[in-house]
Amino acid sequence: MSECVIHPRADGPDEATLSRLDPLPTSALSDSMRRLPGAPGVLPLFSGCRLVGPALAVRTRPGDNLVVHKAVDLARPGEVLVIDAGGDTARAIVGDLLCRYAASRGLAGIVLDGAARDVVELHELGLPVFARAVSHLGPYKNGPGEIGGSVSIAGMTVRSGDVVVGDADGVIAVPAARADAIATAAEELLRAEAAAVDAIDRGTWDRSWIDASLTITRIDDEES
Structure with a gap:
């Protein structure tokens, strides 16, 4: 048996705030957050991906998705599963079956600092998935891990309840407490x-x- 630490629930912004964030591109949100790091390298798995929703943060051992399965069971409709898999890309953490189940439970999408697989099936499913890489190798199911709390996705801190926005340019987390101002x-x-x-x-x-904004120094042809 492996330990699964479950943190207290963190509520995200209300529906009005989510509706305001829904049409905003990640580039505008990034610029409005003083261009602090987002999650470079974590990109949409297929064209047309767009997601907006409060995060449910998950930390798992690289190459293992046992706790990810538990997180899907606990996730609320409209939430985005944000998975810190340590950036390891050797084994896929999510694939068709897990994502199909997540879609059936009404999740808004998945953001993964790790690898995914079954790209064709996921494209047909239409659940937005953002990942660092693709790998055909499947995951272990041994644990341990954590659900809730906060994680780091490619250097971007994401706390459960923060609003995650993803589009063709990548993904960014908007802190829940500042969502309206941003x-x-x-x-x-x-x-x-x-x-x-x-x-x-x-x-x-x-x-x-x-x-x-510039101090311009011109070089004469004779000097060059």
Whole structure:
């Protein structure tokens, strides 16, 4: 028997906050969080992946998914399973059967610092899966692990209840306590970007900030 540590439940933001975050791209959210590290290298397993939902954090021994199975049993509909598998890519932690069961329980998706498999089947299933790699090798089922609490995904801290957002650019965790403020900042950023796009199309985009930010030294041809 292996130990499975289960932390107290952490509630995420309310539905109104989730609805605000739902359409926002990870790039805008990242910029609104002072471009702090997200989870580089953890990418969508197939095209069209998009997920938004509160995290249920899982820590498992690399190459082992026993506790991941238990986490799916405990997860609530709409949650995102965020799995710290130590970044090991030798053995797939999730595949068709586990993800199919997760989808049947209403999970919003899976984010995995490790490998997945059955890419074709998962694409057909449509459950968003973000992983570091693909491997045909299956996992062990020995444990131990933890459910709830916090994990590190490719250097990004994710606490259960944080809002996980994933799209074609990758995945980011929005701290639950700051979710509304970050959503507001991202919305403002998108409005500014829309104005910049309009200015580019009209040929009036102000580029003076570039020279204002640089001290330019020009080298004469004779000196070079």
